[in-house]
Amino acid sequence: MKLTIVAATGGIGRLLLGQALAAGHEVTAVARRPEAVTPSPGQVVAADLASDDPEVLIPAVAGADAVLSALGGHSRQDTDVAAHGTETILAAMRATGVRRIVVVSAAPLGTIASPARPRPPRHDPGDSFAMRHVMGPTIKAVLRGHYADLARMEDSLRASGQEWTIVRPPRLTNGPLTASYRTAHGRNLPRGTSVSRADVAHYMLHAVEDPASVGETIGIAR
Known part of the structure; x- marks a missing residue:
């Protein structure tokens, strides 16, 4: 396949790039610092x-079978990177006729309010009592701006008319690729407290070719 990987130097993006190239895919990488992209794909x-306009992305997206995005803020001050960047990606996709997109979000997003979902469910069916009442509220308070950004990103995808998949991992680790993770449509995983970035990248590449994941949010965990 011909893939476009956005945020190709990030924690998940660089693993996506390596796994996609190892699988024989033709890859175009998108990054703020092209000199940091490794391993080297066909195009950067x-x-x-x-901040950039969609026109900047058109050469990267044109002709792709799918776009995979690992966009997200690098700090608590980055509160519009995922939403703005995904709007830019979607505009470039519409301009080039590309339909398929797989993105990374976060496990708590099912219960986060957004402009299009002002009254989300209070609890995710996969969350434990501790996550619902102790850890979850604390995490949401600390990362309020980050999650609001991801919620707006998810709104844009749902309204886009594109063939999207949203992947919602819990706490990310630097553990190895195991390919033994669990997934669930539309909810988090019971006792699913963490997953490696390598396994998230592995699932994203799988999801590109899985029609059952189109238009779905997918929980993923060990």
């Missing part, structure tokens, strides 16, 4: 999706 496009 420099773009800062916090």
Whole structure:
């Protein structure tokens, strides 16, 4: 396949790039710092999706079978990177006729309010008592701006008319690729407290070719 990987130097993005190349895919990488992209794909496009216009992405997206995005803020002050960047990606996809997109979000997003979902469910059916009443509220308070950004990103995808998949991992680790993770449609995983970035990348590549994941949010965990 011909894939476009956005945020290709990030924790998940660089693993996506390596796994996609190892699987024999033709890859175009998008990154703010193209000199940091490794391993080297067929093409690298420099773009800062916090500010750039869709035209910058058109050469990267044109002709792709799918776009995989690992966009997200690097700090608590980055509260619009995922939403703005995904709007930019979607505009470039519409301009080039590309339909398929797989993105990374986060496990708590099912219960986070957004402009399009002002009254989300209070609890995710896969969350434990501790996650619902102790850890969850604390995490949401600390990462309020980050989650609001991801919630707006998810709104844009649902309204886009594209063939999207949203992957919602819990706490990310630097553990190895195991390919033995669990997934669930539309909810989190019971006792699913963590997952490696390598396994998230592995699932994203799988999801690209899985029609059952189109238009779905997918929980993933060990």
